[in-house]
Amino acid sequence: MTDNDPAQVFRVEAQELLDQIEQALLDLEKSPGDADLIAQVFRAMHTLKGSGAMFGFDALAGFAHACETAFDRVRKGLVKATPKLIASVLAAEDHLRALAEGKNVPEDEGAALLASIEAAMAAGSPAPTAPEPEPExxxxxxxxxxxxxxxxxxxxxxxxxxxxxxxxxxxxxxxxxxxxxxxxxxxxxxxxxxxxxxxxxxxxxxxxxxxxxxxxxxxxxxxxxxxxxxxxxxxxxxxxxxANDKPAAAQAIGYTVRVPAERLDELMNRVGELVIAQSRLKQVVAFSNDANLHSVAEEIERLASELRDSMMNVRMVPISQLFGRFRRLIHDLARDTGKTIDFRTSGETTELDKNVIERLADPLIHLIRNSADHGLETAEERRAAGKPDAGRITLSARQAGTEVVISVSDDGRGVDLNRVRAKAERSGLLAPGAPTSDAEILQLLFAPGFSTAEKVTNLSGRGVGMDVVKRTVESLRGTIDIANRPGSGAEVALRLPLTLAIIDGLLVRIGQGRYVIPLASVEECVELTTDQDQRSRGRSFLTLRGQLVPFIRLRELFATGTVPDKYQKIVVVSTGSERVGLVVDQILGDHQTVIKPLSSFHAGIGTFSGATILGDGGVALILDVPHLVAAGQQQEDRLRAAG
Amino acid sequence: MSAILIVDDSASIRQAVKIALGGLGHNVSEAANGAEGATKADVARFDLIITDLNMPVMDGLTMIRKLRTNAAYTGVPILFLTTESDPGIKSQAKAAGATGWITKPFDADQLSRIVIKVLAK
Amino acid sequence: MHSETTTAFRLCGEQTVRTIADTHSALLEYYAAAPNVVFDPTAITEADLSVVQLVESARQTAARDGKKICIAGPLPVSLRDVLVRGGFLNSPEDALFWATP
The missing domain is CATH 3.30.70.1110 (Histidine kinase CheA-like, P2 response regulator-binding domain)
Known part of the structure; x- marks a missing residue:
């Protein structure tokens, strides 16, 4: 499992060190005198230099050495960590990243960066050079x-x-x-x-x-x-x-267990296949009377499920990895917009599937840019509105059931619904004067090609629109919502499933078709007798421990045209606070499901979130529970309104 | 790969040591005080013990003295963690049988260097 | 060859600071009875400076008592390693003592 290519190990290590440097520099910007932070930057540069030289990244080592020397002077109190110096070291850090990735970087770029660091250092002291070796x-x-x-x-x-x-x-x-x-x-x-x-x-x-x-x-x-x-x-x-340093270093490499992401994915695929094979085995064994076979199959089922759980754990990484990257973005945004931004994060320890985290980076960058560029007002405007000069952008993550909710919110001007409407009418997305609810107008923001920016700024209008954000989130089986507070800000919330790839599902039959309901959202299963079915016609509610729960006859929704089974079942599903019953013909049992996303052709169908291949080779569609629950609630609202 | 025992009442120090030395490929065990450290050291054979001096139940000096009476820990390096480079404390700990010291706060680099140094036969 | 009446003192297995006290006691007994001192180091599996120090002590004691002393048999790797790293084979005299069978 260990990757023994020292250069690769170094690259990974270098990225981590550079992240540390970046974080420390950004913190240093807030508290310029902090000796710990200065020491952190110095140490990380020092380590980078040392390991870089050891693994043959000479250019990087040389450059890191120059930065280290500069920071050594800061550390010794000879030079102050001015914003200008921090900015030039941040720029140098980008250069180091490029060098670590082995990109071809023009030599004069490095020289220019060093010159800017030099210029930023107060006394204009002589360029840092390697100390003369002492005579023997x-x-x-x-x-x-x-x-x-x-x-x-x-x-x-x-x-x-x-x-x-x-x-x-x-x-x-x-x-x-x-x-x-x-x-x-x-x-x-x-x-x-x-x-x-x-x-x-x-x-x-x-x-x-x-x-x-x-x-x-x-x-x-x-x-x-x-x-x-x-x-x-x-x-x-x-x-x-x-020669003395090498054995120690070689040892450190030999025992490091850093696994390249691709290998993890490969392993995940194998586990996915195993889970499918195990499902098939279970179905085959169901027809057998061989007790030994049953016991082995159960054992394999247990092992496969444990393996799957362990694999999931390996893939879960804290979202802090992702959040950390945005501090730099905020720094740049503040500089480019001239706005003071108070950036806050919460819930960094929330864990998410590695793949999800990686794919969220771009959408979140876009949302944060939007907030900084369109959401936050200028200091003057804010003052006029009685707000503090610094605009606040909050990035938060929290787990809610089987979902993780990530939200980007700001205390800016909020979305101007009239402007959105006007823009939509101009671009033909909305018929002029058509009665439209606020929620519907907000949804227009996600329409392809829609952009509220009157002038395309350097920051947002880069061809990536909210439609791309929405598509990315949906490809992760997530949803996106905007909460608008005109005059006091907006919040965009992404709700994402904890993990991709595999879910536990309840396999059900509706008419001739088989469907999977994600088990995590299933609360309970109750029987719907023919009698009850007849009585509830027109008002599709059942009473569950004193509470009315709306239910949906999936047979009707899917227009199967089949006769209902004599003993239909209601699977009660929930998304947090809201519950809805799904009427199915038969419950076939638990099913571990490897999710295949639906093709783009079917992507518009809200009722399903994906498809899966069953043990016998058949296909089952996976029901989109949040969507169905919302539909159930609407049904309830309608009935309530009708009295 | 060596078996290393870190004895400290601070979980974060233990964790820091664990991360730094685990990264070098060593197998790091933990104990929260001298008594627990001495017991663990009796059960398993460690190649290196790193210990805090001030701990509840049994302090580091007592633990070092106890370990040095055990033939299995004759010649096994024992490092102590110290906040200050106080020569008095150092000589006291060395008299108790410590091999050397690590000054707190330490960074992973420094710790690795010292550990490599004392683990060399 | 050395005197046939002298049986060698066998140094076996681990010869380190952990075990050296036992070796020392046995050596004292052997030394008192033996007219000359012969060490057989071939069965050493692990050695450190303490065994070198013990043999050096015996060497000085033998010189005082006028006993002959020598090392019989090839040096095992672990002992040789200690001698080389400690510089014990650097002077011709010492090299002769340690490395001649």
């Missing part, structure tokens, strides 16, 4: 360890190895302090070493080796004139310090 020096190191060093886990041999890594060494053990056998405490350490080391590294690097033994061991580190050391035969192979 010769050192004499003597050390003997504390008595309890071996028992306490000090590894003198490892210390000697670290010294060898600094440069050519001549190592002589000192055994003179070892007592005779009779008095020897064999677990005590009586050993010492005398070492000649030639290295370009500073004294601090040598001291670093002895960090844990320095204070309770006898340690001397002396500089010796080169001439006196020249005569020594260098017995140990010289190994540059990089």
């Amino acid at each position: 020096k010769s050192w004499r190191i003597r050390f003997s360890l504390a008595r309890d060093a071996l028992v306490n886990g000090t590894r003198p041999l490892a210390l000697l190895d670290e010294l060898r890594a600094l440069g050519p060494c001549e190592i002589a053990p000192l055994t003179g302090d070892i007592p005779n056998l009779e008095t020897l405490q064999p677990t005590d350490c009586h050993l010492g070493w005398d070492i000649h080391l030639k290295t370009r590294h500073p004294r601090a690097a040598i001291e670093e080796v002895f960090i844990f033994v320095g204070d309770d061991a006898a340690l001397t580190i002396e500089l010796v004139p080169l001439a006196s050391a020249a005569g020594h035969v260098v017995s140990e192979a010289a190994s540059p310090v990089a």
